Structures are given as structure tokens and as C-alpha cells.
Amino acid sequence: MYQSFYYKQLTPPKLKPEGWMYRQLRTQADGLCGNLDKVWPDIKDSGWTGGEKEGWERVPYWLDGFIPMAWLLDDSELKACADKYINAILSRQQEDGxxxxxxxxxxxxxxxxxxxxxxxxxxxxxxxxxxxxxxxxxxxxxxxxxxxxxxxxxxxxxxxxxxxxxxxxxxxxxxxxxxxxxxxxxxxxxxxVDYEKLFENWPYRKPQEKGRWNYLTHVVNLSMCLRSDMLYNAFEGRKIGDFAEKALNMLLDYHGMPIGHFSGDECLAGKSPLNGTELCGIVEAMYSYEWLLCGTGRDIWADHLESLAFNALPATISSDMWTHQYDQMSNQIQCSILSPENTPFLTNNGESHIFGLEPNYGCCTANFGQGWPKLAMSAILVSKKGIAVGTVLPCSANLEIEGTRVYFRIVTNYPFEDGYRIIVQTAHPAEFEISLRIPGEAAEAYVDGEKVEGNRCTLRRRWEGKSEINVVFDFEAKLQPQYEDLYYVKRGPLVFSLPVKAQWRKKEYVRDGVERRYPYCDYELFPESAWNFAFADGKFMYNKKNPGIGAFDSQNPPVCLKTTLCPVEWPVENGVAAIRPSSLTPVGPEVEAELVPYGCTDLRMTVMPVAEPYRKEI
Structure with a gap:
């Protein structure tokens, strides 16, 4: 099966995360994912290890991210914890398997x-x-x-x-x-489920009816199913088809969000900026794209993967990674518990968008940890002809190519800088191929000063000693249409939002025997800055706001877009912003504003109209 794949991932012992990627993994290990076995009964006292709590998906979900995280960090304490759980699971396997x-x-x-x-x-x-x-x-x-x-x-x-x-x-x-x-x-x-037949006769073009739950419109099932056809065809030795691309395009056409994912709270919810998407759906879609990148070699899957990893994933987890949301919203001005009859979510409860231990349901609590470790494992890939850059992340690897030891390193702050350096060093002279990734969003790209075209630049040569390769991109910030007359801004892989200053109100309590206590308590977030704006002239100036900060920190975003916004009359309805303002006529003077990466926000406005004086210019 795997021998026919275009690329092969490196296993954690050969791969070392660096820079901001290492800091993300370390923060995750020091946060909820690295401590669930100490604080959450469904992991601490699971039926998988002989306890009385849940004995179904939660321990496997957790280990699926915890294990690669532990070995990528080379953390002996985390490894020992993983060993303990695996030993307990193996010891309980029945004689018949x-x-x-x-x-x-x-x-x-x-x-x-x-x-x-x-x-x-x-x-x-x-x-x-x-x-x-x-x-x-x-x-x-x-x-x-x-x-x-x-x-x-x-x-x-x-x-x-x-x-x-x-x-x-x-x-x-x-x-x-x-x-x-x-x-x-x-x-x-x-x-x-025959997903290929389902998408051939796709009946789910509209949001799921409120309160109606369906396995076939469930956002996590659909995120997972994108890898189904590839896995089956690869196992059967058949050519991998275009099912995943057709299915994803259909999902995005009818239910797409600015972050490059489709809505689902918990089932397909349309394109409104108020309908959220589940965190499990994000990490499972990322996992699908990682498989599809390796299986097909097509860089469209690296583009989709980076879009979710650099926007959706960090936005729905607090900067210290001790709390997360079940659902994230494109326009999210407040995260307070909503009454069941007034929630904008179609099938989830009114606490789904608060930050906490297990808002709405605990699957995401267990499952979100796979996101960053598996992303890291998609950076340096092995091809039949050499080495390929999959996703652009700071990391290094020691591997062997045709009997020669090769050290390969990606040095970058991407997506917070426009490019990366490759350092390659061989113990002995060796001829092999290095395939360099060029993001699909790049207007232009240069390798060692020479302009290149397409999503790949392949260098095949005899590598000897130490060599460096410099890759530079050129990105443009543009308004993108989203929902009816509403727009969002994207530059390269990053979506930008207007950050709304948040007041975090801590909630410590016990429910159903599960304790919420700092730092793994719940929080409601309330706005402390204005958010009722429309785009003005559609011009954006890119600035490095905090050079050297290379992570998704809501207090210190690394980059920003400076632009002009117009205040407009925009009502609040039941604790959330209305879908659109009541008028596009400005209610005050224009303001100079800074938009920051979506992944660096807790509260935000992402999808906004263009104010009346400027609509003809956009």
C-alpha cells in the first residue's frame, strides 16, 4: 500500500521540530494535552487501563496525538506515560485478539x-x-x-x-x-458508507435543519472521508482518483469558511459567519490532507493543510493550550453561554464556543492534540528520488539516502515571513533530488534569486559538504468574497481578522463528577473594544509587528495588516453579532486599524462588508 505513495513521512526519531514549531509542541505538552492523564477522568480512569470511565474513543484519540508529541519533543516523562498506557492496553488484549x-x-x-x-x-x-x-x-x-x-x-x-x-x-x-x-x-x-456515491448525488447544499442530526452531514465524518477513496484505492493497488478534490470543492462551495474549511456545528451549517465548525473536524481534515499529500504528491493538499494549520487550529485553542472551543466562528465577538433557543449553532449547545475543558462534548478534548505533531511530520518528506519539502515548517532531519548520511534543515518563521532557507549537508558526496515547495498563494517565487514557476522547484545535483538554498515568496493581501455581500482578507496562507480585546471570566465548578479548576477551567469571553466596522478602501499594508515572535500568540501577534475601516451600525443578537450590519453608511469617521492573523485571535471580526462610500471601488 504505502510503497506506491508519492512521499513517505519521517518518523519522529529522525525528525526534530525547531523554532516556533517546537514551541507549539512544548506549549501543548505543558498544557491540556500533556496533562489529561492527570486531570480528566476519561483518560485518568479509562476503561482502556482498567478504570470505570469511558472505554471507547477518548484514550485512543488522546494517544494519537500524545505519542508523536512525546517523541518529537524527545521528552522522557511523556514517553514513559505513553509506554504505561500502551502496556496497559496490550496486557488487556483478549486471546482471540x-x-x-x-x-x-x-x-x-x-x-x-x-x-x-x-x-x-x-x-x-x-x-x-x-x-x-x-x-x-x-x-x-x-x-x-x-x-x-x-x-x-x-x-x-x-x-x-x-x-x-x-x-x-x-x-x-x-x-x-x-x-x-x-x-x-x-x-x-x-x-x-459509500461516500463516492453520496457526493455523486449530493443532497446537502443547504445548512442542516436546526436540531436535525445526521451521520452523513457530520463535519468530522466528512473531514475524515476525504481520505477514504485514496486509502482504499491504494490498498487495492489502483490509481488514486479525484474524489477528495471534487468532494472538498463541493463542501467549500456550499459550506465554506474563510479558514478554508467547511462549517459544521455539528452538522453542515452553510456559509454564514456565525455558524461554527468543530475542532475535531479541523484536525481530521488536516490528517486527510497529510495522507493526500503523501499519496498523490499534489501540492494542493499542502495548501489546504497549511490553511487549516495556520488559521483554524490555533484560533480555537487558547495560547497556553489549556483550554479550547468545540466550535469556532468567523465573526466571534463574544463567547458566552447562550440559551438553547437562541444559539446560532444548528445541533450543538449554547456553550460550544466558550473556551474550556470539554465544552459541548469531550471528543475534541481528547482529539485536538494530533494537530500539531502530525503537521510537523509533514514537513520533510522522502521521495523515491530524494527529499521534498511538504509543509514549510522549521525543523531538521537526519536520514540516509543511498548509503549516505544526510542532514536536512528548514530554517524559517513562515508563515510569519515570506520564505525559507534549506541547509543540506552530506557525509559523503551523493546525487539526489531536493524538491522545494512553493505555496499556491504565492504571486511570485525565487530560488537563490532565480524566478521559478509552479508549486515545485526541483534541484537535482551532486550534493557535497554543506549547501544552502534560499527560497523567497511574494504574497499579496486581497479582499475575498465570502457570503453574499461580505468579504474577508487573506495574504498568503494567512487569513486576517480585526482582533477584539477580550475579558476572560473564569468559571470553576464540578459537573457530572468532572472538575474544572484553573488552569483547566472554563472561560466566557466578553468584548472590551469596538468591533462594528466595515472595510473602507480595501488597501492593506503588511508589517512585521513583533519580529522574532514566531507563534500564534493573541497578545503578541507577529505580523499585521494596516488598513482603514469605517464604523457602522451593527446590532448584537442574543450574545452574537448579527450576520450583517443594519446599514452600510458610516456612523463616524474612518479609523486606522490593524488586522492580525486569524490564528492569533480569541475574539474577532473576519467577515465584513465594504462601507457605502467605497463599494463601487472594490
Whole structure:
């Protein structure tokens, strides 16, 4: 399966995050993800380790990000914690291979989506550790799943996410292929949701009816399904088709947000700037794009990946990474608990956009940790001809190419600077290819001063000693149409928003036996600065606001766009901004304003109209 892929990721022991990427991972480890086993009952006392709490998706979700985070940071304490959980899970695997924490009589109604997920996690653990026990454990678990599906067909989440089982199955098949593995792949495919047929006859062009929940419009299922066709075709040895691109284009056409994702709170919600999208959907879409980049080699997936990683992911997690939202909104002027009858969300509750331990539902609490570590693993990729830059991130790697040790480093503050440097050093002379990424948003790009075209610049030469390559981009800030007569600003991979100063009101309490206590408490956010503006002349001046700060910090955004805005009459309705102002006529003089990266905001206005005097000029 994986041998046919265009690129291969490096495993964490070979890859070292640096610069702002390292600081993001360190902050995550020092925050909620790195401490869930100490503070959250569903991890601390999980059924996966013999406890009485949840024994389904939450521990696997958490380990899926926690494990690569621990090894990327090379943190012995975090590694020991991961070892403890994996040892406990392996020790409880049944003789027949069943690996999930439920009694035998409960198996028919146990949604085995969790079994797919834990097998995937075990593969991640093997990639970090090469633990000899893992292959046999995964073999037994998948063989058990195969027998189980002959009698108990997939349902609910397992049916919606059938293709996730192909990830550990493909890994196992590459190592030791057996005929039953191909049969299991077919069983999964025929018992699971046919997303290709769904998108051929796409009925969900409008927002989901309020209060109506549906597996087929669920934003996380749809984020995951983008990798389904690729995984199945790769396993079958067939050419990877264009399903993912067609499906994503359709989702963005009808439900797209400025951040490059589709809305879903929790089901598809249209293009209004008030309808949010779930954090799980963000990290799972990122994971789909990482697979698609490696499987197809197409740089459109790197563009989509960077759009979510540099905008949506940091915006929905507090800067210290101790709290997160369930839903993020493009226009988010207040994050207070809303009454059920007045929430703008179609299927989620009125606390979904507050920052906290587990607002609305705890899946995102467990799952958000995979975002940054897996992004880091998509930076330096190995091709059949050499090395490729996947996503532009500060990191380095030591690897071997045709028997020669090669040190490869990306030096950058991108996306807060317009380019990167490559340092490559070989122990002995070696000929191989270095493929350099050029973002699709770049108006122009230069490699060592020479203008290049397209999304890739490939250098094939005999590398000897130490070499440096300098890559520079040229980006333009532009107004982009979003929803009816509303616009947003994008420059390169970054969406820019008007930041709204926030007052954070702490809420410490206990509910259903789960304690919220600082720093893992809940917060409501209230505005302390004006937000009721429209764009004026549509001109933007790019400035490095805090040089040297290379992370998504709401208090110290690294860059900004200076522009002119006009105050307009814009009402508040039930704790959120109305979809649009009541008038486009300015109600005061123009103001000079600074827009900052969307990912550096807690409260913000992103989608705004153009004020009346300037509408003809835009």
C-alpha cells in the first residue's frame, strides 16, 4: 500500500521540530494535552487501563496525538506515560485478539470504530519505538475484527469511518501480506458508507435543519472521508482518483469558511459567519490532507493543510493550550453561554464556543492534540528520488539516502515571513533530488534569486559538504468574497481578522463528577473594544509587528495588516453579532486599524462588508 505513495513521512526519531514549531509542541505538552492523564477522568480512569470511565474513543484519540508529541519533543516523562498506557492496553488484549474494553456479550453492540482507532494508534507507537510486540498485537486485533464483521456488520461511527481500519491494515499488509487482509478491506468497503456515491448525488447544499442530526452531514465524518477513496484505492493497488478534490470543492462551495474549511456545528451549517465548525473536524481534515499529500504528491493538499494549520487550529485553542472551543466562528465577538433557543449553532449547545475543558462534548478534548505533531511530520518528506519539502515548517532531519548520511534543515518563521532557507549537508558526496515547495498563494517565487514557476522547484545535483538554498515568496493581501455581500482578507496562507480585546471570566465548578479548576477551567469571553466596522478602501499594508515572535500568540501577534475601516451600525443578537450590519453608511469617521492573523485571535471580526462610500471601488 504505502510503497506506491508519492512521499513517505519521517518518523519522529529522525525528525526534530525547531523554532516556533517546537514551541507549539512544548506549549501543548505543558498544557491540556500533556496533562489529561492527570486531570480528566476519561483518560485518568479509562476503561482502556482498567478504570470505570469511558472505554471507547477518548484514550485512543488522546494517544494519537500524545505519542508523536512525546517523541518529537524527545521528552522522557511523556514517553514513559505513553509506554504505561500502551502496556496497559496490550496486557488487556483478549486471546482471540479483541482489544477493546468491553465484555464478550457486549461486543455485538460495541461500535468498533474505537478498534480501528486503537490499531492506528499502535502503528503510530511502533513508528516511534519499533516495539516488537506491536505487529503481533495489531495482527491479532485486525484478524478478530475480520471475524467479527462476518457476523456483526458495521453501524453508526464504524460504518461512517470504515476506511480508518485501512491505515493499520495497510501497514500490516506491507509487512506481511495475507489473503484475509484483502478480504477484510472488501468487507469494510461494502459495509461502510459509500461516500463516492453520496457526493455523486449530493443532497446537502443547504445548512442542516436546526436540531436535525445526521451521520452523513457530520463535519468530522466528512473531514475524515476525504481520505477514504485514496486509502482504499491504494490498498487495492489502483490509481488514486479525484474524489477528495471534487468532494472538498463541493463542501467549500456550499459550506465554506474563510479558514478554508467547511462549517459544521455539528452538522453542515452553510456559509454564514456565525455558524461554527468543530475542532475535531479541523484536525481530521488536516490528517486527510497529510495522507493526500503523501499519496498523490499534489501540492494542493499542502495548501489546504497549511490553511487549516495556520488559521483554524490555533484560533480555537487558547495560547497556553489549556483550554479550547468545540466550535469556532468567523465573526466571534463574544463567547458566552447562550440559551438553547437562541444559539446560532444548528445541533450543538449554547456553550460550544466558550473556551474550556470539554465544552459541548469531550471528543475534541481528547482529539485536538494530533494537530500539531502530525503537521510537523509533514514537513520533510522522502521521495523515491530524494527529499521534498511538504509543509514549510522549521525543523531538521537526519536520514540516509543511498548509503549516505544526510542532514536536512528548514530554517524559517513562515508563515510569519515570506520564505525559507534549506541547509543540506552530506557525509559523503551523493546525487539526489531536493524538491522545494512553493505555496499556491504565492504571486511570485525565487530560488537563490532565480524566478521559478509552479508549486515545485526541483534541484537535482551532486550534493557535497554543506549547501544552502534560499527560497523567497511574494504574497499579496486581497479582499475575498465570502457570503453574499461580505468579504474577508487573506495574504498568503494567512487569513486576517480585526482582533477584539477580550475579558476572560473564569468559571470553576464540578459537573457530572468532572472538575474544572484553573488552569483547566472554563472561560466566557466578553468584548472590551469596538468591533462594528466595515472595510473602507480595501488597501492593506503588511508589517512585521513583533519580529522574532514566531507563534500564534493573541497578545503578541507577529505580523499585521494596516488598513482603514469605517464604523457602522451593527446590532448584537442574543450574545452574537448579527450576520450583517443594519446599514452600510458610516456612523463616524474612518479609523486606522490593524488586522492580525486569524490564528492569533480569541475574539474577532473576519467577515465584513465594504462601507457605502467605497463599494463601487472594490
Amino acid at each position: 479483541w482489544i477493546c474494553p468491553c465484555d464478550k456479550e457486549e461486543r455485538p453492540r460495541y461500535d468498533i470504530w474505537a478498534a480501528f482507532l486503537i490499531c492506528k494508534v499502535l502503528v503510530v507507537y511502533y513508528q516511534c519505538t519499533e516495539d516488537a510486540r506491536i505487529e503481533q498485537a495489531v495482527y491479532k486485533a485486525l484478524k478478530c475484527i475480520s471475524r467479527h464483521l462476518e457476523v456483526h456488520t458495521l453501524f453508526d461511527w464504524g460504518a461512517s469511518r470504515w476506511f480508518e481500519c485501512l491505515i493499520p491494515l495497510g501497514w500490516l499488509y506491507d509487512r506481511h501480506p495475507e489473503s484475509w487482509m484483502q478480504e477484510l478491506a472488501v468487507l469494510l468497503r461494502v459495509q461502510g
